[in-house]
Amino acid sequence: DKTIRITLQLPEKHPLGQNFNAWKSCVEGQASDLKVQLFPSAQLYKDKQVPEAVGSGAIEMGAASLTRFAGTVPAVDAIYVPFLLDSEEKVKKATAPGSDVRKVLDAAVLEQTNARILWWQAYGRTIYLSKEPVRVPDDLKGKKVRTFGKLLGWTVEALGGAPTLMSGSKQFLAYQQGAVDAGITGITGVKSRKLYEVMPNMTLSYDADIEFVAVMNNDFYNGLSDANKKIVNECGMKVEKELRDNMLKIENETLEFLKDKINIVDLTDEERAKWREATKAVVDRFIENGGETAAKVIEAAK
Amino acid sequence: MEAAIILGALVVLLGLRVPVAFALGGLGVILLWWKGFPLVGVPQRLYGTMDSFELLAVPMFLLMSGVLLKGGVGKDLFAAVQSWVGHWPGGLGVATIISCALFSAISGSSVATAATIGTVALPEMEARGYNRSFTLGMLAAGGTLGILIPPSIPLILYGVVTEESIPSLFLAGIGPGLFLAGLFIIYGMLYSRFGGGYTPSPKADWAERKRATLMALPTILLAACIIGSIYAGIATPSESAGVGFVLALAMTYAMGRMDWEKVKDATHKAMVTTIMIFLIIAGAKVFSYAITLFQIPQAISTALTTNISDANIFMLAVGGVLLLMGFFLESISMLLIMVPVLYPALEAMGIHPIWFGIFFVVLIETALITPPVGMNLFIIQAVGKAKLQEVVRGAWPFAIMMLATAALLWFWQDLALYLVFKF
C-alpha cells in the first residue's frame, strides 16, 4: 500500500480544499492500494515552499498558486499578464488540459523542479479591494497595493501604485490596520478570508486569472503502477473539470453573497480600456524577464 | 500507545539535560526516520520557520527593550506607574500586569509581550525584594495576555481556518482578557499582602507623581508611537518594533545615557536571547512536523468527536486533551492541527464557534506556561537568567487561574460573547 500525503495552503472548507477531497474519494474508490491524506491550512509547508517540498520528495503531493513556481520557471506568471486572458473562453482555452500553454509550462515545471503537475485548479479572476473606490488607473496613483506575485507588482507599478508583496493570510490585518490602501486578490478569497469586513470597495478589474496547481513528486509518480498512474491522472482531470465548470458559478454566488457587504465597482468598457492602455508595457517586461519560454507561452495564449 | 511512547521519550531526553530545542528537534528527526519519512523535510521545515517577517518582532522588541534598559529608561517608566499604584499592596505587580495588558493591545504575540515587559519589570521587582519565583511566574503569565487581548495571531489563524469573523473573535477576546488581567492583579495583591517579603513603596504625593510622570514622558511618547503607528496603519508590529528600537537609541543618546559600550552590550544580549528562543521554535516545528505526519493529534481529536455526544463531557474532554497537548506542543501548531478536526463537531454539540475560539486561546495561553514545553516559561527564563523550576514554581498558580477562567467561560459564555452581540 502507498500513502499519498498532500500539503494544502487553504482550509479544507475552501472550494480548492473540497476539490482535493473529491480527488481523494475518486482515487481511493478506484485504487485499493492507494491511501490519500490531506494536511490543510499550511500545517506542513508554507505556500512558497511547496515546489521544493514536493520536488525533493519531502512530501508526495502539494498544491500551491502557480506563481510560487516563478523562482524556477518565470514563465508561469504569464497568466497574470494584464488582460491577456480577459474572457471566460480565453481562460478555458489556455488552461485546458493539453493546451499549448500547459504543454510548455507543465514541462518546464517538471524539468526545473521535479514536481509533476497533475491538474490545474481554477481560482477565479483577480479583483482590487480598496479603501477608496477605484474606477480608473488614476485612482491607484500613489497608493500602496498588496500583491501576491512579481508580475502583479509590475502591473501595479504600471498603474501608478506602489506594490507590496504579502501572503494571503496576512491580508486581513494589513487591510484592517491600513498598512496598505488597496489589494489584489481573487473573489473567493474576499469571502473565505472575510476581507469584506475590513475593505469597503471591490473593483471587478478581472485583469488576470489565478490558477493553483496540484503537483506530485515525479519519482513517486514513476514508482506507481501503470494502472495507478492512470487513476491519479484521470481523477485529476475529472476534478479539474468539475472545479473549472463550477468556478463561474462559485464566483457569481460569492458576488451575490458580497453584494450587500461591500461596494462592488463594475467597470465600463471605456474604463477597462484605460486599464488596458496603462498596463500595455507589462507584457514586454515579462518576455524580457522570462526569456524564450515566456514568449512561447504568450504566443500560445493569444 | 504510540503517543505515550513519544511523550515519554521527550520527557526522558529533557531529564537527561538535552537542550529543549534539540530534544524536540532530535526526537522529531528520530521519529521521521523511524517511520521512513523523507528527512529532506527537516532543513525545509527549519528554513520555513525562520523565513517569517512576523518573527522579526522578537529580536526587534528585544533590541528596543535592551536599549531602554541600558539607558535606564525602563526605570523611569516604572517609577511613573509606581507613583500611581505603587503604594497598593504588591503595587509593582499591579504595574507589571497593567503594562502587560497595555502592551498586549499592540502585540499579537505572547512571546513579544513577555520579553518586552519582562526585561523592564523584572529588575525593578527584584530590586524591591519581590519573591523571585512569584515575579518570574507573573511575567510569564502576564505575557500570555498578548494573544487574548486583541490583536492576536492565534485568533486570526482560528478565523481563517474556520471562516469565522475575525473582528468578532477580537471583540470576544477583550472581556476574558481583561478578566484574567484583573484576576492576576488581585492574586498579585493578595500574594504580596499575605506572602509579604517585599519592600512596600511609600505613597507618592502629587508633586512626586507629576515629576515621575514627566520623567517617563519620553518613554510614554515612544510607547504611543509604537501603538499609534500600528493602529494608524503606518507599520506592522515587527516594523514598529524596529522603529521603536531606532527611536529608543536616538532618545537615550539624546538624554546622554547611551554610549558605544552599552549599545554593544544591548545588541549582544538581544542576539543571545533571540537565538535561544528561535532555536526552540525551530526544534518545536520539526517535532510537530513529525507528529503531524504520524497523525497523532488528528487521531486524538477524531476519537473525541466520535465517542462523545454530551456537550458538557465533550468540553471537559476537549479541555483535558488541550491541556495535555499543551504540555508538549507549541501554540500555533496546536491550533492549526486541532481546530480543523474539532470545529465540525461544534454545531452538533450546540457550541458557539466564536466562543470556542476564545476557549481555545485561553487553553493555548495556559500551554504557554506549563512545562516542559512552554514558550513563555523559556522566554522569562532567558530574560531573568533563571532556572526553569523557578519560573514554573511561580507560574502554576496563574495556570490554575487560567484553567478556572476556561471553566468559568463555559458557564458564563457572555463573558466572551457579550461584546460581540451587544455592540
Next chain:
Amino acid sequence: MLAFIDKIAEFTGKLSAWMLFAVGFFVTYEVVMRYVFIAPTIWVDEVSRIFQIWATFLASAYVLKHRELIVIDLFFKQTDSLARKLVETLSLIIIAGFCAVAVKFGFDLWLKATLAGHTTDSFLAPPKWLTHGSIWVGLGFLLVQALAEIVKVWTIGVPELDAHSAD
C-alpha cells in the same frame, strides 16, 4: 584546533548580533520610505528575513559554546561527576546528529538549486544559493562546535559555571 573553532563561534556570534542590529535600521528605513515618501522598497522585507535566517543559524554555535541553550536543570547537577559527563556527551551527540541530518539534506537541496540557478519567487528574486546556504553553513558550524564541546567535556570538564549566571 579547539581554539580556532571557538574563534569562529565568537566571530559568527558577533556577526549575527550586528545583522539583527542592522535589520532594525532596514525596517525603519522602509517605514519612512513607505509612509513619508509613498515609495515602499522591494528589498527590506526580504533582506530582513534573509538576515534573520542567517543570524539564527550562524549564531547557534556561539549559543552552544556559551551554554546559553535552555536546559531542564533538574538532574545530574554535579558537574564533575562521570554521570554528568556521559549525559553531557549524549546531549552533544544528539545536537551533532540533528545538525548532520540538516546539513546533509540542506546541502543537497542547496546544491541542486545552485546548479539550476533558481531564485526565490519574490520581486527581488535573490538566488537560492545565497538564502538556502544558511542552513548547512550555520548548522555546519554548530556540528563542529558540538564535536569540539565533546572533546572539552573529557579534557577540560563540564563548564562549572551556570551559564545563566555568567553575565
